Amino acid sequence: MAREKTYTEEVFPSPFIQLWIIFRRTPVAMLGFGCFIFLVFLAIFSPLLAPYSPVEGNLEMILLPPAWHDNGNVSYLLGTDELGRDMLSRLMYGTSLTFGLSFVVVLISLVVGVVIGSLSALTKGLKSSFLNHFLDVVLSIPSLLLAIIIVAILGPGIANTVWAIVIVLIPQFIHITRYAVKEEFRKDYVLASRLDGASPFRVLYYSVFPNIVERIMSQATLAQSAAILDIATLGFLGLGAQIPLPEWGAILANGVERFYIAPWTVYLPGLAILFAVVATNLVGEGIRHALKVRREN
Numbered sequence: 001m002a003r004e005k006t007y008t009e010e011v012f013p014s015p016f017i018q019l020w021i022i023f024r025r026t027p028v029a030m031l032g033f034g035c036f037i038f039l040v041f042l043a044i045f046s047p048l049l050a051p052y053s054p055v056e057g058n059l060e061m062i063l064l065p066p067a068w069h070d071n072g073n074v075s076y077l078l079g080t081d082e083l084g085r086d087m088l089s090r091l092m093y094g095t096s097l098t099f100g101l102s103f104v105v106v107l108i109s110l111v112v113g114v115v116i117g118s119l120s121a122l123t124k125g126l127k128s129s130f131l132n133h134f135l136d137v138v139l140s141i142p143s144l145l146l147a148i149i150i151v152a153i154l155g156p157g158i159a160n161t162v163w164a165i166v167i168v169l170i171p172q173f174i175h176i177t178r179y180a181v182k183e184e185f186r187k188d189y190v191l192a193s194r195l196d197g198a199s200p201f202r203v204l205y206y207s208v209f210p211n212i213v214e215r216i217m218s219q220a221t222l223a224q225s226a227a228i229l230d231i232a233t234l235g236f237l238g239l240g241a242q243i244p245l246p247e248w249g250a251i252l253a254n255g256v257e258r259f260y261i262a263p264w265t266v267y268l269p270g271l272a273i274l275f276a277v278v279a280t281n282l283v284g285e286g287i288r289h290a291l292k293v294r295r296e297n
Contacts, residue, residue, distance in 0.1 A: 018294055019214060019287070019290045019291070019294060020290075022289075022290035022293050022294060023286050023287065023289075023290040026286050026289060026290075028282055028285075028286070029282055029283065029285065029286025029287075029289065029290075030286075031282065032278070032279045032280075032281070032282020032283045032285075032286060033282075033283050033286065035275065035278075035279035035282070036279045036280060036282075036283050039095060039099050039275075039276055039279060040099075040103075042092055042095040042096075042099075043095045043096045043099050043100035043103070044096075044100075046092040046093050046095055046096055047093070049092060050086075050088070050089040050092045050093060051086060051088065051089055052085075052086040052088075052089040053085075053086075053089065054085065054086075054089050054090045054092075054093040054094075054244075054246040055085065055244045055246070056085065057080070057081075057083035057084035057085040058080070058084035058085075059083075059084050060084065061073070061076060061080045061084040062080065062082060062083065062084045063079075063080060063081070063082055063258070063261065063262045063265075064076050064079050064080040064084075065079045065262075065264060066078050066079040066087075066264050067079075076088070078091065078264065078268055079262075079264045079265075079268075081251075081254070081255065081262070081265050082254075082258060082262070082265075085244075087264065087265065087268055089246075090246035090251055091246070091248070091251070091268060091269065091272050093246045094246040094247055094248045094251060094269070094272065095272075095276075097158065097231075097241055097245060097246065097247040097248070098228060098231050098232055098235075098247055098248040098249065098272075098273070098276065099228060099276045101158070101162060101227075101231055102165075102224050102227035102228045102231055102276075103224065104162070105162055105165045105166055105169065105227045105231075106169065106220050106223045106224045106227055108166050109165075109166050109169035109170045109172075109173055109223065110173055110216065110220055110223075112166075112170050112173070113169070113170045113171070113172065113173020113174045113177060114173055114177045114216060116170070116174050116177075117173060117174040117175070117176070117177025117178040117181065118177055118178075118181055118204055118209075120174065120178050121177070121178045121181035121182050121185070122181075122200050122204070131174075131178075135171055135174060135175050135178075138171045139171055139172065139175060143168045143169070143172075143226055143230065144229070144230055144233060146164075146167075146168050147161075147164045147165055147167075147168050147230050147234065148234070148237070148239065150163075150164035150167055150168070151164045151234060151239045151240070152239070156238065156239045156240065156242065157240075157241075157242065158240060158241040158242070158245065158247070161230075161231060161234050161235075161239070161240040161241070164234075165227050165230050165231065168230070169223050169226070169227065172219065172223060173216070173219065173223070176215065176216065176219045177212070177216065180212040180215050180216075181204065181208055181212065184207075184208045184211055184212060185203075185208065189207060190203055190207060190208065193207055214287070214291050215291070217287055218284060218287045218288050218291065221280055221281070221283050221284030221287060222284055224280050225277050225280045225281050225284070228273065228276050228277055228280065229273070229277060231247070231249065232247070232248050232249030232252070232273050233249060234249065235247040235248070235249025235250040235252075235253065236249040236250065236252055236253040237249075237253070238250075238253065248269040248272050248273050249269070249273070251265070251268075251269040252266055252269040252270055252273075255269070
């Protein structure tokens with residue numbers, strides 16, 4: 001009988017697995033992550049889950065209060081607006097327009113910003129100096145103010161809102177990527193790779209990116225919070241999504257003038273915006289905490 005051999009092999013988890021192990025030990029971060037996944041689910045499946053159309057109203061059910069009020073109706077759990085449109089359905093569809101679009105905006109900004117930031121980190125001299133000063137000027141302008149200026153030039157509408165916020169967020173990703181890449185290129189492992197004959201682009205792709213991806217993810221959560229607020233604010237000001245689109249900021253603006261007789265048309269979309277921003281911030285804070293703990297260990 002052949003003798004069986006046993007081998008002991010120590011397996012080290014990848015950086016992402018390490019980050020996830022630390023992240024899930026924080027209950028608040030996991031709560032935010034659960035809420036974030038819930039919003040993603042709603043953004044994708046709201047057309048299947050919403051009980052009514054978000055734009056068609058029932059004139060017999062105008063300004064119906066939520067079901068927990070004395071005059072409420074369980075068929076309209078969160079009540080109706082001034083045209084008898086179901087608030088629950090409008091808020092569910094609004095998840096796609098406010099939260100879902102913020103996700104798309106951040107993804108586009110991240111890809112463009114990381115590419116430009118990585119390439120600019122490899123430049124030197126006048127080009128590098130010019131980019132530094134340009135980024136300083138752009139980042140000194142409040143993002144919402146810059147988005148309002150861009151939408152005012154392009155014209156109101158949800159499509160122009162998306163492009164305005166993309167333009168606003170790209171410099172932030174360029175800045176953080178450029179700084180992170182330059183910092184990594186000063187380290188010994190990059191110097192060793194360069195001495196072995198590796199090209200700057202090869203070093204960037206195989207060595208530097210794996211070490212900065214967590215910082216980019218952390219910045220992405222901050223950018224998403226800003227994008228949610230910017231989309232909602234532009235909708236509230238009438239520069240973003242236009243009625244009857246059920247965007248949370250537009251719904252809130254539409255209910256302001258009826259606040260005293262139908263307060264649910266204001267506080268419900270306001271709570272939806274708050275919920276999305278807090279969930280995203282909790283996820284971002286969890287990622288930053290996990291990064292800090294991993295670096296210290």
